[in-house]
Amino acid sequence: MSKVQEQYEVFPYPERDPKDEKKRLVTGSPSHPLEIDHFVFGGKRDWSKPLRALVAGGGTGDALIQLAQVLSSVNRPYEITYIDLSSASRQIAEKRAGIRGLKNINFVTGSLLDVAEFGLFDYIDCCGVLHHLPEPQLGFDALAAALAPRGGLGFMVYAPYGRNGVYPLQEAFSQLLDGLSPENQLAQAKKIFRALPDGHPFKRNPHLDDYNQSDAGFFDLLLHSQDRPYTVRDITEALNHAGLGLVSFTQPALYDPSPLLPDGCLAPEDRTDAMEIAEKLRGTIKTHVGYATRIAQAPDALAKHSDPNQIPHMKGVNPQALAREVASKGQLRVVLGADKTILKIPKNAAPLLAQVDGRKSLGLIAKTVELDQFSFNAQWGPAAKALAGYGLLLYSRLLV
Ligand SMILES: C[S@@+](CC[C@H](N)C(=O)[O-])C[C@H]1O[C@@H](n2cnc3c(N)ncnc32)[C@H](O)[C@@H]1O
Structure with a gap:
């Protein structure tokens, strides 16, 4: 048994008590269905079709339970394969799923390097795992090979600074x-x-x-025996080597150096160069959380703010409370770990934000607030960009 396997047999991670499933659902990134839709399927996935997903290195089950529970709660079909080296972790994940009565999960004890035998997946979650492999690139390559042609990967890897x-x-x-x-x-x-x-x-x-x-x-x-962090350049290169392209990190605003630069000091034009500067200037990014697809699809995978068919959702914010805050102050305070930031959101976006309910499209919201599409876009765009920059606004057809 490798040291890594021994560690997770003795200390399954994260520590979870299956009984807690009766009290709360652990949610997070990556792998909330709304995020998957927004970052992989352009906000337009047809959720009446079953999602074939893999949770690679699923640990004690956080991503698995979130994905299966959210889809079950809204009656969307899925089939999930969970794989992990640690049988102790698997037992906890299995108990959590059992307490919730979640179905259609195939539990496997084994290595993600061997996923080829389970077929192709529309979506793969791999959170906090690849940086613990003896040869991480083999892990990136194996997961990329297991992606269905239009599929996507949600990942988290450690970051150095x-x-x-x-x-x-x-x-x-x-x-x-x-x-x-x-x-x-x-x-x-x-x-x-x-x-x-x-x-x-x-x-x-x-x-x-x-x-x-x-x-x-x-x-x-x-005390981890195998742990290597990735800079933004490292993760971009590892994805590219596997034939994947970065669609976006879940909080892309953190990777934009412009707000930190004085007048006359320009951010590099190349996306990776710019993100690299932002990572160095911030110095506080401890994990990179994001989504990737095959290189050719990455530029089109992200949902677009200007499309009237998009259905917006708020993540972790109540739209009514947000609308009130924006109407009175024109801003929102966002807490990022130990840091705080103020998001400027034009006050005229407040009535639009108040309409967000996960069911109305942008076109319908425009009609409801009696704005033509052009005026609507002018008010919606800046607010939507600001919120999406911190992962607070996502587009998805999950509920329709
Ligand atoms: C830090 S935990 C993360 C667990 C889970 N993904 C999460 O975010 O809560 C890392 C997990 O990866 C698993 N792991 C490490 N190498 C693996 C491999 N080659 N194949 C499958 N699982 C692996 C470990 O057993 C452990 O459960």
Whole structure:
């Protein structure tokens, strides 16, 4: 058994108690169906057709449960294959699905490198896994080969700068504690951690919190035996090598350097160059979360704000409350981990935002507020771009 497999047998990640399924649904990115539609299917997927999905390295089941539960709740057909090296993680994921009565899930204990035998998938989730493979590129390539021709990948990989302080500790713990059982490594590392000076870059990094929430979280962050972060350039290249193109990160505004630059200092024109500058200037991005499709389809995969047939949804924001905030202040406060930012949203967009209900198209909203399409676009566009920049607005036909 590899060290990585041993870790996740002893410390399934993230730590989850199946009983909690009775109280709450864990949601997140990637892999909410609204996001999948917005970033992979141009906001226009026909959800009456079954979604064939793979959750690669599914762990204790967060993405699997979110995807299966959201689709079940709105009576949309799906078939999901879950695969993970860790049978302990699989047992937890299976129990969670069982408590919720979720059907059409094929649970597999095995490596994502062998997914070819399960056929092609419309959608693949791979969150927090590829950076733990001994040869990550083989993982990117295997997943790309398992994508159906018009399919897409939702991914999360670690990013270097926001994880400042993590890697020297991982190296030191590995040198000191290699050969101990995972339980003993954890006990010793926690003692050493307590003795670290307050000025250690890890202790000064406000963006890292997982390690103090559970033993599995501490182990995953600081005792992992295989963990390589990706810059935006690294992830773009790894995707391209596999024949995939980046559609977008889920919060594309974070990758735009322009708001950080003074007049006369221009961002590079090339998208990857610009994103690379933004990543370096921000210094706080600890994971890259995004969607990819085959290279040729990537430019058209993202939903368009100007199409009257698009059906907008808000994610994590109540449209009525948002509309009130915009009407009174012309802005919205967005919290991003340890950072906060103010989104400027023109006040004239408030009545439009109040109409968003996941069912009305942009065309119908324009009619309801009695605006011709041209005037509507002029009011909707800037607000929609600002909100979509932080993943707060998505287009999808999930509910119609
Ligand atoms: C950090 S956890 C992430 C779990 C889950 N994707 C999530 O985001 O909650 C990494 C998972 O990847 C699994 N894993 C690592 N290498 C794998 C491989 N080659 N094939 C399948 N699963 C793998 C581990 O067993 C572990 O459950």
